[in-house]
Amino acid sequence: MKKALAIVMIIALAIPAFAAGQKEATGTPAAPAATAAPAAAPAAAPAAAPAAAPIKIGATWPLGDITGKQGSMAAQQAVDEINAAGGLLGRKLELIVIDDELKADKGAAAIEKLVTVDNVDVLMGGMASGVALGQIPTMKKYGKVVISTGAASSTVENALGADANWYFHLHPWDYNQGASYVQGWDEIQKKYPAIKLVKLFLAYEEGAFGKASFDQTKILFGADGRYQIDGAPFKSAAQGGGDYSAVLEAAKQYRPDLFLWAGYDADALPLLEQSKAMKFSPGLYLGAPPGWPADFGKSPLANNVMLYGMWAPSINDISPVSKKFYDGFVAKYKVEPATYFAPLSYSAVYVFADAVKRAGSTDTAALITALKATNYASPLGQSITFSPSKVIPNQGIRNQKILQWQKGRQEVIWPFESATAQPVYPFPAW
């Protein structure tokens, strides 16, 4: 009996471990059959002709999180598309993904392995700023070209320093995002005079993300005295909370024109349900989580909720690149991209491929020069170019978008050049 039990336990423990191993090897756990087998590639490489050796992209994402999982899936999609079109410089592309598990030490170890064991030509990926901070010393040690898809905190920028010429940051910094929100709301009010914002209330989760969001909102919106700002913290469902009654009471008493909440996707629907129960319906109701829960758009409560983001499937209507990405993703994985990290990571591969083509090699110096000259029409509905930010020399995207859930779809409201719909205002009373 004891032997049998031991065997059962070993098998039970081995299944998740094996699955995690697979995830590290392929980077695309949802569709192992559709991916190459990079784990076998390093062993096979010496036997192949040197001219056919693949160009290796080494990436880290948090694969247990939807952002990282879909980011890695989209990157693999881009790699497969490029390979199907003949590869780069007569060579195939190969994507090697390691799960950073949202941990700084794991992320740093992954960079070390990708550079020293896998001998990758470029580093890519990333989501959490904390992980990026842990990776930076290792990245600096090797000086490989990095195309970063995450890390919004400006502390990362400060840690990189002004001489990080090898670091190409696609995601906007936190201050870029804040500035774009102010600009967006100013322009929306000008274009739609019915929308008037004076009082803003921010419900923010108790952690660093929420507190930083509140501090940024106060600085950016409160700078010239045009807006009145108040806010209150709540414990996110992601941290074991989920009772929003106190924060909604405070918001209701304040009577804001714009109610924003900065929390996680787990808070989205319960917050709306409790708002409805308390009959709290401000003129504009806006959520700013990193992602949205599955099927959020199907809930009737989601209608007319506004959001900040970088991409939505509705951009397919105005961008052929977005449509190509979307159709390819759905065809390959049978799921919709649920987070903007998917098109962002897809873009990262194409930005790299484009630069390699122009540089004619993967040599670091040539690659940096070519990347600086990037002008890539991305599926995000905007072109990606690089120019200096406050600290680093190569900053890509600088703005987020203001969107609104309308009939189950995220529609782009601002910037107007990417708009797919007009705003519905005010947020209907319950």
Added chain:
Amino acid sequence: MANKRNTTILVGLITVVLVGILFWRPTVLIYGLQAAGLYASIAIPMGLILGIVHIVNLAHGEFMMLAAYLTYMVCSALGIDPFVAMVPVAVVTAGFGLIIYKLTIRQAIKAPELNQLILTFGLAIAFSQVVNLMFTSQPRKLSFGYVSASMDIGELTFGTFNFVFVLVAVLMVVGLRLFLTRTTAGKAALAVGQNPNGAAIVGIDVDKTYGFVFALASGMVGMMGAMFITRSSIFPAVGSPFTMKSFCLVAMAGIGNIPGILGASVLLGISENFLKAFRSTRGWSDIVFFVLILVVILGRSIRGEKA
């Protein structure tokens, strides 16, 4: 005599405080009681296991999480309501609990407590990781109109749905009391909880009783998992904070004191919401939680030493 007088004074004080809160800010009492109902109804099954099987089940919240995912799948596939799905889900979770007991817990019943903790902690990690692999970390939530039910009293508007958890907690306490004192199986469970060796001597099958109680508690927490999905999003890590909260409530109430869990939950729920009512103390709810536990446990220890 002195004890009776002290109790009367305590009850009087509590009543005065509650009435004061009701007039000063009724939402503190309303939302405090609602939170207490949720805490208690999740903690009571853990109290049952700890009181009778004497195991701290660190996978308690993960059992609830598994039941919530099962409910999500059943409700999504069949289009039924979680309150309908909770019956089959509770039965399945009870069966799963029995299997887990037979395969793992039973082997560690006589092992040192640290081994038991490591075992159930391992189970918790295995459960959440398997769900993460199957469903990813993306939260899921089913939307139901009745969750937003509300009531207006004058200018006060508040949600009423969460009172269902208060009802469930009270039913659990009453039901368990009746079960443990009026049924043969319940009396056997009580005897095993108090003295397993003595119970074995009088012919009670201790192992079967442990298995039954573990399955019963798993079924109860499974039922809570089904109801939990009505108010909260679910994701692989959703259960673990409730394990900690449940354990602390059981510790506050005292091992085996099921009605005490309800009392501790009310104290905690109202205290949390009292602090949330003030701008400067809104983020202190976790602190008050642990302060209350320290005060209650220290107070009990000091009283025990004096006695």
